[in-house]
Amino acid sequence: MILKETTRRRFLSSVGAVGGFAAAGLAMPFYARGSSSRPVFTSGVQSGDVDVDSGVIWARVDRPSRLFVEYSTTDKFANAVRLASLDVMPETDLAGKVLLDGLPPDQEIFYRFVAADLQDINSRSEPIRGQFRTAPSTRRDIRFVWSGDTAGQGWGIDDEGMRTYRTIAYHRPDFMIHSGDTIYADNPIPDEIRLRDGGIWKNRVVTDEKRTIAQTLSEFRGQWKYNLLDEHVTDFNAVCPVFYQWDDHEVLNNWSPSTDLRADDRYKEKSVSALASRASRAFHEMTPIRYVAEEPGRIYRKVSYGPLLDIFFVDLRSYRGPNTHALDREITPQSRLFGEAQVAWLKRELVRSTATWKVIACDLPVGLVIWDDFGKRSGSESVSNGDNGAPLGRELEFADLLRFIRDAAIGNIVWLTADVHYTAAHYYDPGKARFQDFLPFWEFVSGPLHSGTYGPQELDGTFGPEVRFIKAAPGGIESNLPPSAGMQFFGLVDIDGATEQMTVRLMDRDDNELWRTVIDPQRTS
Template sequence: MSLSRRSFLVSASATSLVTATGLAAPSYSRAAQRPVFTHGVQSGDVNTSSGMIWTRVDRPSRINMEISTVESFKNSIKLPPMNALPDTDFAAKRLIENLPSDQDIFYRFSAADLSDINTVSEPIVGRFRTAPASRRNIRFAWSGDTAGQGWGIDEVGMKTYATMARHEPDFFLHSGDTIYADGAMQDEVDLKDGSKWINKVLIDEKRKVAETLDEFRGQWKYNLMDEHVRALNAVCPTFFQWDDHEVLNNWSDSKDLTDDDRYTEKSVHVLAANAARAFHELTPISYTPAEPGRVYRKIAYGPLVDVFFLDMRSYRAANSENMQDAPSDATAFMGQQQIAWLKRELANSKATWKIIAADMPIGLVVRDGDTRFEAIANADDGAAKGREFEIADLLRYIKNAGITNTVWLTADVHYTAAHYYNPARAQFQDFEPFWEFVSGPLHAGTFGPNALDGTFGPEVKFVAAPTEEQGANLPPSMGLQFFGLVDIDGATEQLTVRLMNRDDEELWNITLDPVRSA
């Protein structure tokens, strides 16, 4: 690659704004003579021939864009300009298409003030590499949970992002809880040892729960104030999915906020609409013209891997005791339309490995109060019931359709683990064995471990979580922040998973051989 990672890290650092508060302000200032790029650049949803690029400015501007296959931008291609306006919070993103496969793509933005188009910003640059059309080694990272439980940007910053960047992944899969819109922060937090956690960077939008569109936007802009996040974004595409905290804790369409005094806006539908708009404005997630707000999708990353992003939020029924004896509207989790899409896309996939990116785990027990359940498992250990019907149906389909080499990646529970699902140990047995790997948090409180439900026969092969003595909600400074690395060998097609911590220590690994189709 002609552009070093160090060059891009320096470039990303150069885009830092003068003050923290100014970064997240939805208004703009004329104090700077020229437009300013406020939150760096991002790319995402890259495949063999296209990718999304994103940036944001501090005022109404015409965004000039160009792309090149070389760092010098010699013989670059200029794209039609876009306007960054208040209705998108001055953010602009574009799908760039007809790109060569397995190629470094450099992109450059400049901004002209709409009130004076001769007043032009300094340029800002980023890069990504398109997916290969033939077999080569592939590496990607995954994790979840950013800026949660009151742990914000301290003097060290979101270190896990810097650690991931050192591994030079082809892409980073963010498994959800990308923001904590319901997690108000304070300037200081008292720690058990008598010291203090200091949120060195804090903005008004993070001092309360998000309700308005601008407050949800501020949640996203806060994360982008971290230098490590911006540096990774400049050199590595992020593939985003969401979970509950993008709206509020344990969110579903039927969430009741009547007794939650933190919220003056009591309609979860209004909150979800504001959250979804901010999510799509401020990330480089791709869009489907027929369903522009859809989160579930497939990214084909060459012949070795397809990634299937699930949405376990938008279509679920209310949390319940999760013990229904038959499938119904009350047991919906992903919903019939999404399940039908997933089955169809898995059956059509020609990739060696099918990565199912789930924002919640299958067998871990995640509760919502004393009697309701937030995830799939119901702690019953028996035959499939409630939300487990969807998983049973899907696993049976995968087996009967002869779909091989599925691997589930997830986050949500704020610790890291490896689970092997074995029908010989299960109550529901009509499926082929598979692995589920859990990671996170990236920069949030550490919890766990959770109990496992035996319906689908999971076995813990590895876990790293707080000890009983350490307790729960450990700050990032304790070091129990986790991410995973997946390497796929272009020659052997073997897939290796490594579970890592933020200090870049390898905690556990396994190499999986692909099953060859007949």
């Protein structure tokens, strides 16, 4: 599908208003051209977790600084609201974020930062700007995207950069869900990779922190700073909020709190708990995710996006039991993925939700079988265990949740995920399932944003998934095609403000529409 020129012009005009790249898309953003005699913003700006009356904004500088922040409802910053200043220090790697609240609903918000050197308070940076739109308090059309998996398998910033972000930006979504594997802390990026056809992939940008696996806090922070060296990423972040969750590669592949690293010679740090703690700190420092007062560092949360949409971000990584193939017949701490507190929260918040659509942003697919040991079938990484039978082990927690949703008559739930590095549409039908105590639902899979592309995983029949569409690389888990092969994917969701219908499209990075479906809202009693 060819982009409409009106959409392109609208996007380029918007980017220009916040100081991003020129219309040709070739110029470096202005914030990378500051003088070394005064503070410089190193990584663009970000916004996230935007709702009806608030949003979080973020920036990072090159030295200890005082950040002055203001926002306005116009790009000329007329009648700007000036906030209290914020000092950023090495303790947060010179990054800072601010909650803007008390904002008007359904309103474009323009914000800017100026940094003053704490050693010379009169030495000030050029301003850096961004924008977002608050969620509506009434019914209007909503557009958002989701995907996952950025800078994995050694595929870093080449001459084209992380171009999928630029393609997404042309659609002018209200926000993006990053479904996890936001970084690849365990995947070093080399200067070049020899391709199977004899060609060479050259990573134009490589940093010291990305040449090795992350173990120290500084190295985990460096994973994030690497992604933010890409112009497509920073230009996108300036005009579109990103709602983040994590999966495994923010720490290391397929990790759980019981991961044993004693035999892994790559790691001098053998405590996965220490690695996860450092990874979590870097995740919260380097993203515009909100802090949850009752549990600082928590990732699962709800973002209410007006009367048509609530998004429930879940975390299947932090509270799980070990990745074994134990087929328990009752829920135990060893068989959990959500954890008891999180699943109780999710049930409670789903019941409370009055939004038409309830999107569960999940870092793992429900019905795909993902083995911890790449097919040897001795340890389950995901939900399904591959036996196509009644729920056992980790499937029990999901069976309990799905039964609860049915019994509480909670309609219009859609699951969105990434993780497996291809795109697919799955429809879960209780009439075709071994476990049948649930309402039918859709699960849509899309990714990667900029990583290797793999072949399809097997489906488990416990919850009755049916593949309605799939596009994946040939060769299964061994394929690992580079981004230049074109099989980078994202999902595009439109909710019609009048009909409340949800349209889901699966897209590739060249903006080809691969598949779509329209879902009518169901009324339950």
